[in-house]
Amino acid sequence: MLNIYKIKIPTPYPVGPVNSYLIKNRPYTLVDPGPDYPEAKEALLEGLAALGVAPADLARVVLTHSHSDHCGLARWLSDKAGVPVYVHRLERRKLMPGYEYYGERLLFLRQSGLPGEVLEEIFEDTDPLEMPVLNGWVEEVQGGEVLGFEGGALSILHMPGHAGGHICLYDFQQGNFFSGDFLLQEITPNPVMEADPADASRRLPVLTQYLDSLRLLKTLDLRLIWPGHGQNIENTMESIARAIRHHERRLEAVSKILEENCWNAYQVMRYFYPKIKGFQVFLGISEVFAHLDYLVAGGQVIREDRQGISYYRKAGSCRTGDKTETSGCHR
Ligand SMILES: [Zn+2]
Ligand SMILES: [Zn+2]
Known part of the structure; x- marks a missing residue:
């Protein structure tokens, strides 16, 4: 023992x-x-x-x-x-x-x-x-x-x-x-x-x-x-x-937000943590990237890179003409 x-x-x-x-x-x-x-x-x-x-x-x-x-x-x-x-x-x-x-x-x-x-x-x-x-x-x-x-x-x-x-x-x-x-x-x-x-x-x-x-x-x-x-x-x-369970719920929440929005990781992070500062922002972005990368690998979310920034949208959403068109998904 x-x-x-x-x-x-x-x-x-x-x-x-x-x-x-x-x-x-x-x-x-x-x-x-x-x-x-x-x-x-x-x-x-x-x-x-x-x-x-x-x-x-x-x-x-x-x-x-x-x-x-x-x-x-x-x-x-x-x-x-x-x-x-x-x-x-x-x-x-x-x-x-x-x-x-x-x-x-x-x-x-x-x-x-x-x-x-x-x-x-x-x-x-x-x-x-x-x-x-x-x-x-x-x-x-x-x-x-x-x-x-x-x-x-x-x-x-x-x-x-x-x-x-x-x-x-x-x-x-x-x-x-x-x-x-x-x-x-x-x-x-x-x-x-x-x-x-x-x-x-x-x-x-x-x-x-x-x-x-x-x-x-x-x-x-x-x-x-x-x-x-x-x-x-x-x-x-x-x-x-x-x-x-914590991560499954967060994955669902991130995925849902991206049905309506085409956001970068910072925007997603600010949705969950509007007030954090300094190193906490680094941790917040880390967490959001973890979920986004997981969803992208699973095909639920699409990543599009533009001028060095990655934007994310739910697969099958963000079609031409919808309200998110100007927020970064489309060139
Ligand atoms: Zn520790
Ligand atoms: Zn540690």
Whole structure:
């Protein structure tokens, strides 16, 4: 049996604390050490000390994904303990020095049709922490590996959708599942837009990946989900069903709007979120693109690009002469 301990680590982000997990079976393993700022470091060290563990007792650090609330302290902890950090190769890429988060997504932001001043607002809404960098001892994984412990094991599962290289850890003997940000109790994880590493001009089909991963999760023998934020999830099947339902409803809503309108992603985003600002706009556009790309791939919605901006309409709608003709669908 695995001995699992949750350590709540503060973050400077609206999401609140992040959950770090200590697996206190040899070799001791820490999942997601938290963000790189003094309060978090202190909370992590105190949390470990309360469990009778010093950083030097750890044998490995595992990252569910590269977002700074989860992984900022990884490099520091890895150096301090002299241990490797396990991370998916697609997330490792985003933790290399010089990685340009917005640079890789600028084409998509422009395709969304957002006004220049809104783009400026996004850039000006800077992260309170520096982009984390992981350039020490790293073990790249891709999913399918098994981490062995005295008295248990964790399978590494590649579960993209929130991040392209997101991994979850599955204790197939006891039904524990570390979900990172893949599945949370109180929040629907954002399907963050991401360039396809094989072709940077295309977005990864993040919602297709997410829904496929959720369906895979349904087939596992789950007892308890230990998420990256908030409470543990006991009613695992209901929680998975809720996440699927959320996206199905949103897909329906987006599809319905496009019966009457021929809109770009920014216009669709403003319909759902009229007031949001700064980085929230980036997340809003990410979410809308996830749904639009899914609908386009399924043939329900047609995409037409004009002067670098993508416009969307319901398949079979927006005929010549209807009221949306001037809004961008037709040249
Ligand atoms: Zn995340
Ligand atoms: Zn998170």
